Each structure stands twice: as C-alpha cells, then as structure tokens.
Amino acid sequence: MNGRSLSKLQSALAVAVGVLGLLGLVLPRSAETGLSDTPFLTTFAVLAVFSLRRFRYPLPVFFDGCLTLAAGIALPMSLVVIDKGAVGFWSLTAAGWLSAWLFVERLTASGRGGRWASLAVPVLFGVTLLVLWEVVTRGLNVPQVLLPPPSAIGARFAASLPILWADFQQTFLKSVLIGYALGCGSAFLVAILIDRSPFLQRGLLPVGNLISALPIIGIAPIMVMWFGFDWPSKAAVVVVMTFFPMLVNTVAGLAEAGRMERDLMRTYAAGYWQTLVKLRLPAAAPFIFNALKINSTLALIGAIVAEFFGTPIVGMGFRISTEVGRMNVDMVWAEIAVAAMAGSAFFGAVALIERAVTFWHPSNRA
C-alpha cells in the first residue's frame, strides 16, 4: 500500500468529512448570530470541503493531520463567540471528529512513523476526546452540575492546589502507601512462612482465592469503628484488600522454579534459604510484581471508599463526598484527576521497577 489509496472505511470517512464541512459552511452555526463567528471555523469548513478533492487527486496523510489540527483549534476557539451551537456548528464538530478518525486510520494503515506514531495515536485519541468533551458541554450549555467542561476543571484544579495537596497527603501518602506496604509486606512474609508446609498451602490457596473475589470494601465501616476516623482505619482497609492477592500470587510464584533448576541448586549443596534467595524468589518475581500492580490500584480505591464512612475534614474521599453534596462538581472532577494521576503514576512506578528487576523475563525482552 502506498499510503494514498483509500480503503472502503477511509473513503466513507472522507466523504462524510467533506459533506459535513459543506453543511457547516452554509448552515447557521450559532443560534443567535447565524454565520458570523471567528474566521477559524470558516477556515476549517473550507479545508474540509477542499478535502473532497482527494477523489480526483490524492492528498497526503499530512493534509489530514493539518485538517484535524485545524478542527482542534477552530472548534474550542469559536466557542468564545458562539454561545449555543446550531446545526452548522454540530456538523462541523462531527466533521472534526471524523477527520481525526480518518487521520488515525491513515496513520496506522501507512505504518510509517514507527515509535512516534505508536505514541501519537493514543495521545491523539485522548486529545480528541477532551476537545469533544469541551465543545459538547459548552456548545450545548450542559449544566455545570451534570458535566463541567475540561477547561473549568483545569481552572478549579489550578485554583485549589493547596486543598488538593492536603487531601493527597492524607489519602495517598498516609493511608495508601502505609497500608500498601504493610499489606503486601505481611502477605509476602506469610507466603514464605507457609512455603515449607504444602498442607497449609493447599488449604490457604483456595480460601485466599475466594477472599480475593469478595467485596472486601465492605469491611470499611468496621475498620472505622475499630481504628477511629483518622488514616489508620483507611490503612487497615488497604492492608486487608492487598493482603490476599499478594499472598496467592507469591505462593504461586514460589512454585514456579523448575525441577531442573532446583536439582542444580541441590548439586551445588545450596541450603533452603540459599535456594530461596538465589533461585525461587527471582523466579517468583513476575508473579509478585503482578500482585503489586493489581494492588496499586486496589489500594487507592480502598482508601478513598473507606473515607466515605467517616474521616477528619481532609482526604480525597471526604472531599468528593462533601463537594458532591454542595454540587461543586468541578472540584470533584479535579479530585478525580488527582486520583487518576496518582493511580497511573503509582502503577507506572511499579511497572518500571518490574522492568528493572525482571529484565530477563520474555515479556520484557521483546
């Protein structure tokens, strides 16, 4: 494929972009002011109509990139003038979305760009989603309570950094990290303790598997009663939530070292502990890291939900529940953004450590 001939899906998208662009050019774009708005939107509409020329004369992928970029700039910019979108505005929004789709479709089909393209495609998808969210919420005048536009969330985020930081400290740095370390650490120790007893393993594994599937989050009110309102009760919930996935995975991982390798260790006259440290723990590392990754998101969820059952007046879960009550939905979304970033960063950090520790594993060598 030379990257310029279009598949069926791509042709359909291209036609749709052109037709919707034409509609946006002639139909009223704003309920009050008709066609008069920023020159950006007109430029995008003209470009979209111009793209219909591709059926006579092939246009490069680069052109679709420019078209998408123009849509991404023109649509949010025109919202300064347009208060409430009309038919023309929405057909241009649809044209912008379809042009982004067409661009991604052609970018992946051309197979060019290598690493750059494989990074750009998901980023482009995310940005498209954000722009559409902004355009739809503001163009339709969706009430703030229902879904605030990303720009409002960003503004609220920037304005209330101290509060967000205090909540982050309370929930993430205290409850999550301490609970995570205690839960994973104690499960690891228990797994090593029962390692020498196959009887206990056979009994504990099915029970542990069952408990991992249970709604452990329900113990939150009990923990709040036992350990009080402050962070120890949240850490306790996190400990219980992270314990069983870690236990089950570590026990499974310790059984992973092969017969041959163990025999080799025996011919070296290695003792139990030497075999454990030099052979079986490294062999168990992929399983252990799997549990650590699962637990990194579980821990955050556990801590936040536990705060719904009673907290001091700080913490991410507390903030979410009170701001919902006051209908400050943009603050809630700012808190969600913090949680998502903290969760992704935590997961990413564990994944990086995994890469460094288990560099020998096939999944990391590709």
Place this chain on the structure above:
Amino acid sequence: MAGGRTLPILVVVASIMAVWYVATVWLNTPWQLGVYEREGRAWTASDLVVDTMAQERPVLPAPHQVAIEIWQTTVEKKITSKRSLVFHAWITLSATLLGFLIGTALGIALAVAIVHNRATDRSVMPWVIASQTIPILAIAPMIIVVLNAVGLSGLLPKALISTYLSFFPVVVGMVKGLRAPEAIQLDLMRTYSASTAQVFWKLRWPNSMPYLFASMKVAVAISLVGAIVGELPTGAVAGLGARLLAGSYYGQTIQIWSALITAAALAAVLVSLVGLANTYVLRRMGARP
C-alpha cells in the same frame, strides 16, 4: 484425604473460626468489664466468655451471633419486609446482574472492534487500560447523585457503575481470546476462502470461550462490589450497601457483619455459577473436562 484439598481447606476454615472466637472474647472484654463494674457484681472467667459473645452491640460479634442474625433476617422475615436481608440482597443482585450483562456485551463489542481494526486497537486500547486507573468506585457516589439529578434513579445508575468496572476484564480477556487462534489455523481458513465473518464465527469465537469465562468470573465479582458501593450514597434506602451504611451509622455491628457475610456468599455463588456455565459450554463444545 491429606493429599487432597478438602482436609486442608477444612482445617484452615476451622482455624479462622477459632481465631474469630478468641478475637471476639478479647475485643469485647473491655466493654464487658465496664458493665460488670457498673453493676458491681463478681464475675468468673466463664461468665466473661459467655457474656462477651452475647452483647447487643459488640466490637466484634461472634460467628454464631452473625449466623442467628442472618437466619432471622432471611428465613423468619417476610421477603417483602424492609428488614429482610433477602429483599436487600435482591436489590443489590439485580443491579449487579444488569451491570454485568451490559458490561460483558460492551466488552465483547469493544474486543471485536479492536481485533478487527488496527486503528481502534492502537487508539482505544491504551485508554481502556488508563480508564481503570481512575478509581471509579471513588466517584460512584457522584455519578449516582448526578444521575439522580437528571431523573435517572433506581437500578440503572448502580448498574452503570458495575458496567464500568466489569467491561474492562472482558475487553482484555476477549482481545487475548479472539487473537488466540494460531497463524496456521487462520491460514487454513484463508485457503477455504472464508470471509471475515466466517473466520469470526467458526474459529475466533469458539476459540475465545475459555478466555471469556475466565474474564467473566472476575467481572461478576467486581460488578457486585460496584453495586454495593453504588448504594452507599443513596441515603441508605435499600440494598446490601445501604445496610452496611445504616449499620455503621447506628453502631449495629451484627447487622454490618451479616450484610458482609451475605455479600460474600452472593459473590461466591455468582463466581461459581459462571464456573458451572464454563464447564457446561466447554463440554458442549467437545472439550475434555
């Protein structure tokens, strides 16, 4: 027996029960001592053990207290009564099942799109993974309140949270499963000049069944968690989550524990039902058990 799994599991369960009883006595002793002191009566060790297991609002209820509470609120109450656990469990279960069904359907649809279209694969897949780093359970209350404000109330908002949680394992599992056929099998289909739809229904779909059921086990368990958390902000009206919240407001520990055990039993039943469906379907497809 000792070589199998039954005895070890029984021993472990029995020891958990033993630890629970010891903990009951230990945790409830301080309050009980206070009671004795106020009443100014002498007590023996056996009195203490009996009394700590019969408190009305214990720090930790004994297993038999929880069992009695469950018996009273399931069998002895009418199902339509607001105090019946069956009534609350059914409300949670219906939200769970609805969410699970929508989530599974959505997950399969996304997986089919991802497997058949490279652009979808490369643009959507990273965001499917990223979507799960958002602690949805944490924003569940907001979603419920907001949807209530729009006029959507009752079953659907809770089910939507279950959907969000349960679609993820299904997408990941089904993408893996639909790609499980080996190159040589796909080549054979090509020599038959099979269409994409034929390859899908005759090769990819049957091949993905074990993956589908494995993901569905995870999905149904997580759906239940979603439904329970979704019930927390509704002002403790109905459902197992509402029972938990009401119990924690009024210090009714026995009620919390009985709701918790019921939820656990529900999860176990749901997961094993999916397991049974798995064995049945695979056997019908001619797999050796």
